[in-house]
Amino acid sequence: xxxxxxxxxxxxxxxxxxxxxxxxxxxxxxxxxxxxxxxxxxxxxxxxxxxxxxxxxxxxxxxxxxxxxxxxxxxxxxxxxxxxxxxxxxxxxxxxxxxxxxxxxxxxxxxxxxxxxxxxxxxxxxxxxxxxxxxxxxxxxxxxxxxxxxxxxxxxxxxxxxxxxxxxxxxxxxxxxxxxxxxxxxxxxxxxxxxxxxxxxxxxxxxxxxxxxxxxxxxxxxxxxxxxxxxxxxxxxxxxxxxxxxxxxxxxxxxxxxxxxxxxxxxxxxxxxxxxxxxxxxxxxxxxxxxxxxxxxxxxxxxxxxxxxxxxxxxxxxxxxxxxxxxxxxxxxxxxxxxxxxxxxxxxxxxxxxxxxxxxxxxxxxxxxxxxxxxxxxxxxxxxxxxxxxxxxxxxxxxxxxxxxxxxxxxxxxxxxxxxxxxxxxxxx
Numbered sequence: 001x002x003x004x005x006x007x008x009x010x011x012x013x014x015x016x017x018x019x020x021x022x023x024x025x026x027x028x029x030x031x032x033x034x035x036x037x038x039x040x041x042x043x044x045x046x047x048x049x050x051x052x053x054x055x056x057x058x059x060x061x062x063x064x065x066x067x068x069x070x071x072x073x074x075x076x077x078x079x080x081x082x083x084x085x086x087x088x089x090x091x092x093x094x095x096x097x098x099x100x101x102x103x104x105x106x107x108x109x110x111x112x113x114x115x116x117x118x119x120x121x122x123x124x125x126x127x128x129x130x131x132x133x134x135x136x137x138x139x140x141x142x143x144x145x146x147x148x149x150x151x152x153x154x155x156x157x158x159x160x161x162x163x164x165x166x167x168x169x170x171x172x173x174x175x176x177x178x179x180x181x182x183x184x185x186x187x188x189x190x191x192x193x194x195x196x197x198x199x200x201x202x203x204x205x206x207x208x209x210x211x212x213x214x215x216x217x218x219x220x221x222x223x224x225x226x227x228x229x230x231x232x233x234x235x236x237x238x239x240x241x242x243x244x245x246x247x248x249x250x251x252x253x254x255x256x257x258x259x260x261x262x263x264x265x266x267x268x269x270x271x272x273x274x275x276x277x278x279x280x281x282x283x284x285x286x287x288x289x290x291x292x293x294x295x296x297x298x299x300x301x302x303x304x305x306x307x308x309x310x311x312x313x314x315x316x317x318x319x320x321x322x323x324x325x326x327x328x329x330x331x332x333x334x335x336x337x338x339x340x341x342x343x344x345x346x347x348x349x350x351x352x353x354x355x356x357x358x359x360x361x362x363x364x365x366x367x368x369x370x371x372x373x374x375x376x377x378x379x380x381x382x383x384x385x386x387x388x389x390x391x392x393x394x395x396x397x398x399x400x401x402x403x404x405x406x407x408x409x410x411x412x413x414x415x416x417x418x419x420x421x422x423x424x425x426x427x428x429x
Contacts, residue, residue, distance in 0.1 A: 013330075017337035020310065021345075031306045031342075032349045038295040039350030039403055040357045046399065047358050047389030048366060049288045053281045054390055060277055060381035061238070061270050062138045063204065066105070067245050068252065069273055070095065071234035073266040076273070081110050082182040082223045085265065088230035091256075095235060098255055100248060102239040105133050106232045108216035113178045114159075114209060116167040123163065123209045125177060127216025134238050139197045139210070146171040146195030153212050157191040160205030161198045169193055177209070179219055187222040189215060200382050245269055277381065296406045303346070303410040307339055311414040332415050339411025346407045347400055354399075361389040 021028055061067055070091065072083040085091055088106060095104055108127035113120055130136050130149035139158070140148045149156050157175060159167075169175060171193055178188040191211060199205055217231065225231035237252075239245060252267045271278045311318075318331060365386040391399075 013334055013337050014341070016334060017341055020314075020334075020338055021341055024310070027306060027309070028342075031302050032345055034302050035299050035346040035403075035407070036349040036353040038299055039346075039399075040353035042292045042295050042403075043350075043354030043391070043399065044357050044361065044389065045291055046288055046395065047361065047391050048387060049284060050392070050395065051387045051390040052368070052383050053284065055384045055387060056277065056281070056381050057270070059138075059384070060274055062134050063199070063201070063381060064135075064236075064270070065107075065234065065273050066134065066236035067102070067239045067242055067270055068237040068249055069234055069268045069270075070237070070252065070256070070265060071268070073264055075233070076266070076268065079109075079111065081179055081219060084108075084220050084223070084225060084231050084233045085235075086225055086229060086231050088232040090229075091235065091265070092230070094255055095237075095252070098248075098251055100237060100239070100252075101241060101244070102237060102248075103132075103134070105129065105236045105238070106213060106230070107133075107234050107236055108213055108220060108231075109233045110179060110216055110219050112209075112219075114163065114167060115176045115178065116169045116173060118168040119166055121163060121166045122207070123159075123177075124207050125157075125209050125211060125216055125219075127211050127213040130210070130212055134236070136210070139199055142197045142199055143195050144198045146193065148195055149210065149212055151212065152214065153194070154214050155190060155192050156194040156211065157215070158195040158197060158210045159193060160208055161196050162202060162206035163209065164193070164196045166206070171196070175209075179222075181222050182224075187219060189218050191215065292402070296402065299346070299403065300406050300410040303339070303342060303407050304413070307335070307342070307411045307414040308417070310338070311335060311417055328420070335415035336411065339408055339415065342411070343404050343407035347404050350403055351400070358389050358391055363388075 070085075072085060075083045092104070092106065105128065108125075110125040110127075112123050112125045114123040114125075126135070128136060129151070130153070131151045136148070143158075144161060146158075149158055157177075159169075159175075164170070167173075167175065173193045175191045175193060176188055177191055178186055180186050191209075197205070199208075213232075217225075217227065220231045220233075221227050237248070239248060246269075249267055249269055256265050256267065321331065322328075365388040367385060368383060368387050
C-alpha cells in the first residue's frame with residue numbers, strides 16, 4: 001500500500017507537482033539556467049581557491065619542514081642554536097622502527113652571521129643531505145649559477161640570489177659563517193659558494209644558506225654535542241599519503257613517549273609549524289564563502305519568485321481543490337513536492353554546468369602567473385603558475401547540500417501561503 005499524505009498517494013503528489021512545474025516551461029527553464037550559472041561560478045571559484053591553497057601548502061611543505069617535524073619541545077617558541085636533539089642516532093632508529101610510509105630527513109637549522117669581504121648579513125644555515133632531501137629537490141632545478149652540493153662536501157654552501165647580492169659574492173667566493181655559543185664565545189666555519197638559486201620566494205632567497213649536514217653539525221659540536229651521536233635540530237618527515245598525517249603524528253608521539261623522550265621532543269604537523277599560512281588560507285576561504293553566500297541569495301530569490309508566482313497564479317485552483325475536500329496538509333505537501341523537485345533539478349543542472357567547468361579547469365588549468373605578472377609568491381611560499389581546480393569529496397557534498405537546502409528552503413513560505421487558502425476567498429479572486 002502506498003504511503004499517503006491525507007488521502008493523496010505520494011506518487012500522485014509527485015505527478016501533480018511535476019506537471020505544475022512545467023506549466024510555465026520558459027519560467028522554469030530560466031530559473032534552472034540562472035541557478036546552474038550561479039552554481040557553476042561557485043564551483044569555479046571554490047575549485048580555484050582549493051587548488052591554489054593546496055598548491056601553496058604542497059610547496060610550503062616541500063620547501064619547509066615536511067608534513068611532520070620532530071624537534072626540541074621549546075624550539076618553535078624561541079629558536080636558538082643550543083636547542084638540539086643530542087641523541088640523533090637513537091631517535092632516528094626509533095622513528096625508522098615505525099616504518100613510516102614516507103621519508104625521514106635529518107636536518108640542522110642554525111641562525112648565523114654570513115660574512116664576505118664586502119658585507120655581512122644574518123642568515124639561516126640549513127644542514128641537510130644534499131642528494132635526496134625534499135628541499136634540495138625543490139631548489140636544485142632553480143639554480144641560476146654554479147652546481148649543487150655534492151654529498152660529503154664539508155665546505156660547500158648554496159645561497160639565494162638575494163643573499164649573493166647583499167654579500168656581493170659569486171661562485172667560488174669565501175663566506176665565513178659565525179655564531180655565538182651558549183657560553184658567549186664565537187665559533188666560525190668557512191664556506192665556499194658552490195651555487196646560487198632563485199626560489200621565487202624572497203624570504204628564502206635573502207636568508208637561506210644550504211650546506212651538507214656535516215658542515216652545520218660543527219656548530220652543534222661547539223655547543224657541546226657529541227659528534228658520534230649525530231646530533232640534529234630536527235627530523236623532517238614527508239608522508240607518501242598526507243591524509244594519514246593525524247595517525248602518524250599520534251604514533252610518533254606514542255613511540256617517542258615510550259622512548260622516554262617526550263619531555264624534550266615535540267611532534268608538530270605543518271599547521272603548527274606554519275600558523276601564518278594556515279590563517280591566510282582560512283581568511284581566503286572565508287572570502288570564497290562570502291561570494292558563495294551572495295550567489296545563494298540570488299538563487300533563493302530566484303526559486304522563491306518562481307514558486308511564489310506559481311502559487312499566486314493558482315489561487316482559484318487551490319480554492320477549488322479545497323472545496324473538493326483537499327486538506328491543508330495535502331496542499332502544503334503538494335507545494336513542498338514542487339519545491340523538492342525544483343531543488344533536485346537545480347542541483348542536477350548546477351552540477352552539469354559546474355562539473356563541466358571544474359573538469360575543464362582541472363585538466364587545462366588556469367594560468368595565474370600571467371595574471372599576477374609571473375609572481376606567485378605568498379606567505380613565505382608560492383603557488384604553481386598554472387592552477388588546476390581541485391574539489392574534494394567533502395567539498396562536493398558540502399556544495400550540493402548548501403544549494404539543495406537553500407533551494408528547498410525557499411519554497412517553504414509559498415507552501416505555507418498555499419495551505420492557508422480558503423475556498424470562499426480563493427474562488428472570489
